[in-house]
Amino acid sequence: MAVKRKKKIALLTPRLLVRQIAKVLSDHKGIDIVVLDFTKLMTFTDFFVICTGTSDRHVQSLADAVDKELSKKNFSPISVEGYHLGRWILLDYGDVIIHIFHKTEREYYRLEHLWHDVPRVIFKGINS
Numbered sequence: 001m002a003v004k005r006k007k008k009i010a011l012l013t014p015r016l017l018v019r020q021i022a023k024v025l026s027d028h029k030g031i032d033i034v035v036l037d038f039t040k041l042m043t044f045t046d047f048f049v050i051c052t053g054t055s056d057r058h059v060q061s062l063a064d065a066v067d068k069e070l071s072k073k074n075f076s077p078i079s080v081e082g083y084h085l086g087r088w089i090l091l092d093y094g095d096v097i098i099h100i101f102h103k104t105e106r107e108y109y110r111l112e113h114l115w116h117d118v119p120r121v122i123f124k125g126i127n128s
Helices: 014-027 056-072 103-109
Strands: 031-037 047-053 079-081 088-092 096-102
Touching (some): 014 047, 014 056, 047 056, 047 103, 056 088
Parallel strands (some): 047 096
Antiparallel strands (some): 031 047, 079 088
8 A cells, every 4th residue: 555645845934935935026026125024023923025016917916926936835825915906915924924015005105114123134136
């Protein structure tokens, strides 16, 4: 009788996960990618990823690209907000919360300015 082996899933730390998310956003032409490190400040999440898309459809396609890549690694969002409008999409993966904005909304809400005292994470080779 053959034993069916389970597919091995690599464990990702929140820092590795956020790096992959930033790379996907960069690869799909996300603009002004900012990663805020909340690990020492908050208990509800470790990182915010903030990014801008050029149109409603681009904002949606950035969210789709992240979801597609993370689903390959068996990650599903806890919550998705704002997808149908494509103006500000929030993808909550627990340890990482992703905010993908249309340019107008990003300028209006200025989320990274609200958290100006939070350390930023810079990844080599990822456009920001």
